[in-house]
Amino acid sequence: MSTQTNEERAREQLIDLAAEFYDQFAGGQIPEMTLPTRTKSNIEYDKDSGVWVYGDRTSSRSANSVRGARKLLKAVYTIEFLAQQLDEDRSSTLRELYYLSESWDNTEAHFSDQDESNQLIEDLEIVSGVTREDFHMRPEESGATLMGPLQIREQTRRGEREIHCQEDVGEGGYQIPNNPDTIEFLDNDIDFVLCVETGGMRDRLIENGFDEQYNCLVVHLKGQPARATRRIIKRLHDELDLPVTVFCDGDPWSYRIYGSVAYGSIKSAHLSEYLATPEAEYIGIQPQDIVDYDLPTDPLADSDINALESELTDPRYQTDYWEEQIELQLDIGKKAEQQALAARGLDFVTETYLPERLDSMDVI
């Protein structure tokens, strides 16, 4: 499947969507667009792919109301813009789309904020079945990086580049491009993938030479991972058959980071098959670790408790492991950061904690 056909297909899908509105008008019907409801209560586990996808509940954007009509008007303007962009083989960022709408002659079609334009792009992805990368829409660079024994070839706008992600890069590592499908994996010496939430911990691992010592590819998630980061993790797992592990803080927000790597996020559940790596395993910090290693902690804030309780009702976390851990955390009422491990010395994480955890998870 070449990029050319991808673009053609994307363009076709968009025009079809506009044609659907046209037919609705012509048939005296109220134009509308039906989408799966994007809430926690409407995602379900897909046994075949092992990821979480949207359920059967739908909501519609209909021209029946002033709000709905405005949304659809914006959708049509966006469709026109995307089709044109694909025609000209250009690309733009989500933020650019938001500002671009200001140039449209119709003030009714202007986006009121970027959330609105982002959401509209997601809507179009879902309805057309085309990813936004194929629309040539990209997010701002998330700045997530790779570091480890991996040789790749990247198709850049300025030609092909062959890069070794340990030898050809500086201490910062290799920056994941917006569309990781332009990368080809050439060679590797990786035993497992280690995804790290925070920059501080990632730097500690590199400084201590963990990637070299254990032949591990360190992926810096930079908080909630961008789509490109999740996509490359998925490809590393699928194409190179590598075990994937996730190393985060010990709080409810970090469990959600793991969740979006492993199960897919609620907002992009339509892309779960393409982004989620259900085999990814959670290293820590686990609530159990807080107890076992007697880590320095902060008390849970009210928002933390709410988040934990909300996770207990989230179908993605309804496993024995997560229920046990979350209930334990609610019980002890404490949370800990990755850096809390430094309380046992700077090398504790690389010499004791990670080897012990990875060993117990049968990764090394």
Added chain:
Amino acid sequence: MTSFQAELGADEGIAEELAKGQREISIAEFFEKNKHMLGFDSGARGLVTAVKEAVDNALDATEEAGFRPDIYVEIAEVGDYYRLIIEDNGPGITKEQLPKVFGKLLYGSRFHAREQSRGQQGIGISAAVLYSQLTSGKPAKITSRTQEAEQAEYFELIIDTDTNEPEIRASESTTWDRTHGTRIELEMEANMRARQQLHDYIKHTAVVNPHARIELREPGLDEPLKFERGTDQLPAETSEIRPHPHGVELGTLLKMLAATESYSISGFLQEEFTRVGKKTASKVLDAFRDRHYGREVSWPTPSLDVDIEAAVTEAVSNKGADATASFASEVESVLASRERTARFELREIVDNVAESVAADTGRTFGSTVREKAVDAAWGELTAFEPDAEDGRDHLTPAIYTLVDEATSTRKDDATVQALAERIARRLGNREGAAFRLTHTELEGLVDDAADATVEYDDVTVGDTARENIIEALWKVSRTVPDDPPKVREIADSRDTASELLEAMRETNILAPPTDCLSPITAELVEAGLKKEYDADFYAAATRDADVHGGDPFIVEAGIAYGGELTSEGKVDLLRFANRVPLVYQQGACAITDVVKGIGWRNYRLDQPGGSGIPNGPAVIMVHVASTNVPFTSESKDALANIPAIEDEIELAIREAARELKSYLNKQRSLQKRQQKQDVLSRILPEMADKVAEVTGRERPNIEGAMGRIMNNLCIDREVDDGTVTLSVENYSDRSETPEITEIVSVEPQDLNGDATVVDLDGEWYVQWSPAVSAGEESEISYSVDGEADFEITVDGIEDEKLTLNA
């Protein structure tokens, strides 16, 4: 030291001295000094009041004679004075009456009548005459012509303030262009500072008297202000009613008692009052007897320590053993079968038994014997010998049962017993054996007994317990059959009359009839508002009659909203009493208080702070009609705060306001709908253009989608090769019947469908009103030769709900 007394005594005749300065004050003199009481406190106000009094009189006179009022008011400057002329087309006033009507205070036909009318006391117009005479020194000039008269009579008159009698200065026969009516001309010191109030008064009068034509000329107007009739229908004639028993006071009652020709109270009540028939009269009489004579406490027949038969036998002598025995045993058996008996009932029983025994045995029981038998049986029934050894006491157990039932279960037995004993003792010690007490006496007795119990037994007997005991005793007491005193006796005794009055007030009596009232009716209230206010919405409500103090009253309310009414500031409040506008003292009026107290936000009017007079483009009018409107003062500017009337005012206003609310709600929803339609009819065509552009096709027709979105009725025309098709699609959720008229420039042929064609001078009217149910479509078609113009109009549906594409 010289005493003051002595000095007084010395100068004998100081009282006589003072008496020289004491003399009668004529009513006219009194009002001369108290002009403000009648609304003549200033020159500005005096003018308005004079107009008001004259116009009120004119309206009363014309209506009463069955004429549609045609009233002319003119104010002109004459040197330092103002001349006021009021003309009406009433029946005129006879030569004999005229001077008194205008020249004597407190002379009128209204004061003694219980009937709705504008004027009541007969003060108004003569006060205006008096005011004019006091300020300008000029006499009032009056012209009047009765219907039959060939000529009009002209008078100049002044009021002699010493005697309150008219004094005629000039009188002659004259000609007048009106065939009947009255004209009064007054000159007075005045000014036009109250022009607004004057205009308001005239305008508001026109609102509540849509059957009247009124014309006003005054120096500030370039053209006369004319208020034409809104209806030819005169207000319903009212009839006078007799006073209602709930509405009289003691003085009035005494006067009526003295004047009546009735002999008995029952006759008096039925004759002199409204709503009193035989039944009601007897109810009043019972209540009166209870007050005048008191009731007799009835007692149960004791089962132990009693031998009525023996007592009666002993009391009867010389009637033979058989007759005596059967008499005595019969009395006992009747008593034994009764639950309770009062003394007068026992008397009746003895009388009956005596009659029947006499019939059986031939022995006559005379009144002395019967009296003795009653005493003997009563002595057994109510035996009470507390001081004797082993004395009997039948009273205490009977009272005990009552007290026990009447008080709460928490009262301990000893307290109940003590109370019962004390009450019984007090009853037993009363003079006479009949136990006859009025309610007041009973209260005193029970209170006394209770107080004693509290004092000696150190327990509490609360107010509720006392009341319950009193009521229980009152319930077992019987109204006595004594004949009530005759009218003469009552008329002579203030106390007895007061008892009668209380009895009248206490008895439930039907509300007075309402044919003495003439409400404007909701329909004409609306018509009146429509006539004088150019608004978008009108509502009116007339309440059923209610009574206050024996005087029936009816409240009506009307609301006008929107249109040309000014939306700045507070709404206009129009107050009326017996069809007379109230112009002054809005703040002191009960109507204003009620309007302020209503939460107008609930009715979709702006009301800062949630109370007070609301804001917005509205007029609220309230009319109170009564045989006796309770004003706060004689100048009749403000209604007094009478709760019964206030309640009705509130209900009337709320009734009209509810209509306003649903109108405004509908307006708002149509407005929202319009806004939605405005926005969508901007967005959707653009969206359609865009999809056409993106897909590279023709612009789609979006009317159907629009109609569906707005739940509208869509009317479309298609012209195809000389065939015209009109279709109606109903996208709303209820069925619609639009009235479609289309004017075609050539003759339509082959009309297909349920429509009619009318030829009107070379234009053809196609009329079609299909009933289209929700979601359905209806169609007609016809053919035209060559070019044709169409002009379509659609009625029977709000513009906001119509998508017209034809």
